[in-house]
Amino acid sequence: MAGDGRRLEQALDTLDEVVYVYDESFRLVHWNQRLNDLFDLSDAELEGMRPTDFFEDGDHAGIAAALEEIVETGETVVEAWAQTTEGRVRFELTGRLLTDDDGTMRGFAGIGRDVxxxxxxxxxxxxxxxxxxxxxxxxxxxxxxxxxxxxxxxxxxxxxxxxxxxxxxxxxxxxxxxxxxxxxxxxxxxxLAATLEPVDVAAVAAAAWESVETHGARLDLPEALTVDADAQRLRRLFENLFRNAVEHGSTSNSPWTDDGETTERAVRVRLVETDAGFAVEDDGPGIGSVDSERIFDPGVSGATDGTGFGLYIVRTIAEAHGWTVRATESETGGARFEFDLRPS
Known part of the structure; x- marks a missing residue:
């Protein structure tokens, strides 16, 4: 067993990260050679040092708060600056609580990484x-x-x-x-940052539709669809999608109006629920020859009066929510934008 312990110490000494163990009084009791090298201190000098002893004064409050978090929750992560033999280093410091079988606190252990x-x-x-x-x-x-x-x-x-x-x-x-x-x-x-809360998607989409020049187009909405989203950002997303559909749908091969007569500007837009989230599709001419990935790049537009930023903003808002979006073809041959709300 003694030989196994020595091999473990040798293995820890080969790491680029600092490994440390503190007792219940937050005094250093075990470490690897990396700590000696970084601070040019002997084992006798390191023994009993406190966590704040290694770091700049401006980070002491953050470290103290992290120690409290270890006691309260059992773990923590904090970053702090230190002057070392390799210059000024920013460390990411982890901590995990150590306890006896009866739950008595015995200290904590962790790793310090150069970030x-x-x-x-x-x-x-x-x-x-x-x-x-x-x-x-x-x-x-x-x-x-x-x-x-x-x-x-x-x-x-x-x-x-x-x-x-x-x-x-x-x-x-x-x-x-x-x-x-x-x-x-x-x-x-x-x-484009997002603050998430339950949102009635149909209501947000309806409000976005009212702020877009639709030129006789029609929007179909689901009866009920609730997602965790930032309502203001989601409305902006829909405004850009709807504007894109109307601008590109002006040459639709399947226009329609209430009286059954055709019109150049009429396009049908649908918001539908999917297994992964929702999709917005239309019955216009589709995305044409534009690559389905490149279509989200800034400056790319298939419409003569488009700004080239609308779909870029759509993707940026989606990513701010943690969603993914892809462009594909609807059943009628128009454009379809599918939003996957599932966590990666």
């Missing part, structure tokens, strides 16, 4: 997102001002006379406004 690179990547990504957010704000502001001036002059021109050319200019202005709004939504830090 400095991950932390730096996350920090850089956060900075990049912040700068992108600032850039989008400036871009939106600087574009909206001249667009407002252009709209003002357009209205003055229309007071003098109306023409197809002026109508085309008005359509272009509206599209520019939508592009600005979509870029802002797609780049705004936290704008």
């Amino acid at each position: 400095t690179d991950r932390h730096e990547r996350e920090w850089l990504l956060s900075r990049q997102n912040q700068r992108l957010d600032e850039f989008a704000d400036i871009l939106a502001h600087d574009l909206r001002n001249p667009l407002a001036v252009a709209n003002g002059h357009l209205e003055l021109a229309r007071q003098e006379r109306e023409s197809d050319a002026l109508s085309a200019v008005g359509d272009a202005h509206r599209r520019m406004g939508r592009i600005i709004d979509d870029i802002r939504t797609a780049t705004q830090t936290g704008a």
